[in-house]
Amino acid sequence: MFLRTVTRLPLLSRNFATHAGSVAALPAAMHLKTGQSFFGRSFGAPRSVFGETVFSTSITSYTESMTDPSYRGQILVFTTPLIGNYGVPKNTAPFDSQDVGVILESKGIQCSGVVVCDVAEKFSHYSAVESLSSWCQRHDVPGITGVDTRAITRLLRDQGTTLGRLAIGPDAELPAPQPEEYWDPSVENLVAQISATEPYTLNPGGDVKIAVLDFGAKANILRALVRRGASVTVLPWNFEFNTIRDQYDGLFLTNGPGDPQHCMEAALKLRTTLEQWNKPIFGICMGHQVIGMAAGLDAYRMTFGNRGHNQPVLALASAGSIRAGRVYVTSQNHQYALKLQDPFPQGWEPFFINCNDSSVEGIKSTAESGKKVWGVQFHPESAGGPLDTIEMFTDFLQECRAHKAEAAGEKVSHTMETAKAAPRVAVSSASA
Numbered sequence: 001m002f003l004r005t006v007t008r009l010p011l012l013s014r015n016f017a018t019h020a021g022s023v024a025a026l027p028a029a030m031h032l033k034t035g036q037s038f039f040g041r042s043f044g045a046p047r048s049v050f051g052e053t054v055f056s057t058s059i060t061s062y063t064e065s066m067t068d069p070s071y072r073g074q075i076l077v078f079t080t081p082l083i084g085n086y087g088v089p090k091n092t093a094p095f096d097s098q099d100v101g102v103i104l105e106s107k108g109i110q111c112s113g114v115v116v117c118d119v120a121e122k123f124s125h126y127s128a129v130e131s132l133s134s135w136c137q138r139h140d141v142p143g144i145t146g147v148d149t150r151a152i153t154r155l156l157r158d159q160g161t162t163l164g165r166l167a168i169g170p171d172a173e174l175p176a177p178q179p180e181e182y183w184d185p186s187v188e189n190l191v192a193q194i195s196a197t198e199p200y201t202l203n204p205g206g207d208v209k210i211a212v213l214d215f216g217a218k219a220n221i222l223r224a225l226v227r228r229g230a231s232v233t234v235l236p237w238n239f240e241f242n243t244i245r246d247q248y249d250g251l252f253l254t255n256g257p258g259d260p261q262h263c264m265e266a267a268l269k270l271r272t273t274l275e276q277w278n279k280p281i282f283g284i285c286m287g288h289q290v291i292g293m294a295a296g297l298d299a300y301r302m303t304f305g306n307r308g309h310n311q312p313v314l315a316l317a318s319a320g321s322i323r324a325g326r327v328y329v330t331s332q333n334h335q336y337a338l339k340l341q342d343p344f345p346q347g348w349e350p351f352f353i354n355c356n357d358s359s360v361e362g363i364k365s366t367a368e369s370g371k372k373v374w375g376v377q378f379h380p381e382s383a384g385g386p387l388d389t390i391e392m393f394t395d396f397l398q399e400c401r402a403h404k405a406e407a408a409g410e411k412v413s414h415t416m417e418t419a420k421a422a423p424r425v426a427v428s429s430a431s432a
């Protein structure tokens with residue numbers, strides 16, 4: 001028997017009239033599979049959708065979050081009450097050898113829908129060309145406003161990420177769907193839907209050649225590599241990298257949507273790479289999870305994940321620009337994490353843990369392993385969020401350059417750890 005809760009928010013509906021005066025005020029409902037319903041007004045596309053309902057504590061960067069491919073299949077609840085006040089910029093840049101042709105994180109809106117307490121139809125920013133509502137409309141993505149996002153977030157924190165439905169217009173008057181009618185994006189391989197289908201190269205003249213396995217890359221990851229001088233070849237997520245690996249100086253694994261189990265094929269291929277190839281490897285979010293699975297760690301589904309731009313992580317080891325014992329504030333968007341197990345697989349160690357929930361935020365190969373492999377659950381490339389860890393890209397590329405020079409017979413000093421120069425912070429498995 002499902003508990004049915006129905007919430008209406010009269011005060012915020014009045015605010016809605018102020019901020020969203022020009023929006024066609026269709027009724028909208030947000031239903032959760034667990035039986036709660038919230039009623040408000042629609043903005044954006046007049047279309048009903050299903051999705052996995054998640055919340056983000058980010059205060060700004062709704063445009064970057066909504067274009068992050070890792071939000072695919074999700075209905076995104078913003079805990080910040082007023083969203084849309086700086087509008088949306090034109091999302092096109094020259095697609096040339098230096099950039100991927102967008103200002104935001106991908107070409108279009110990736111989440112299935114958005115949930116806002118009070119959408120701002122009036123916007124003001126020098127780069128804005130349209131409102132959040134008109135952008136959503138053009139991309140056929142619905143939004144609901146005038147709902148109590150604090151109440152929704154508290155529910156999601158208690159019961160965990162929950163399947164949901166945004167019912168717009170006449171659909172909002174219909175009864176909530178039956179539990180079995182909810183669509184669950186985690187059963188689909190969302191990575192296969194969003195990954196590049198053909199390889200392509202950015203900055204072909206770069207001095208180090210980096211292969212990127214694309215699980216649903218945020219544009220800023222590719223920019224971060226290109227801006228630091230790398231030649232970046234983007235490959236489909238399940239590409240047979242082992243057949244071409246000797247052409248590259250390093251391998252990068254990107255973020256991506258959905259359950260990492262769908263990427264086990266990539267993890268098994270990576271296991272062979274790890275066994276036979278000694279060049280630097282760096283992975284972010286889904287990429288980190290794939291590295292972990294290749295190393296023999298398990299990935300599990302968290303209750304409500306971590307989404308926001310204010311997630312503190314503690315470094316347990318020093319490497320490159322990262323110092324053991326220091327806390328870095330990070331941008332995050334994930335539902336799954338690697339299990340902290342004791343002992344860690346041979347040749348691996350935890351690199352970061354989350355200061356709020358003690359989940360694994362990074363892993364690295366040990367100095368003794370002779371490998372240079374790192375994965376982080378957070379997003380050093382930001383967009384949006386803090387840039388505390390952006391130099392990890394510099395560290396990675398410097399290590400690739402050092403390996404390349406060493407292979408050419410030059411004497412080099414490595415930027416990342418050497419066995420003695422890496423202080424560590426002890427972590428007990430009780431914090432798993």
Ligand SMILES: NC(=O)CC[C@H](N)C(=O)O
Nearest residue numbers: 255256258285286335336
């Ligand atoms: N941003 C990401 O790459 C997310 C990874 C994975 N889809 C998760 O939710 O945990």
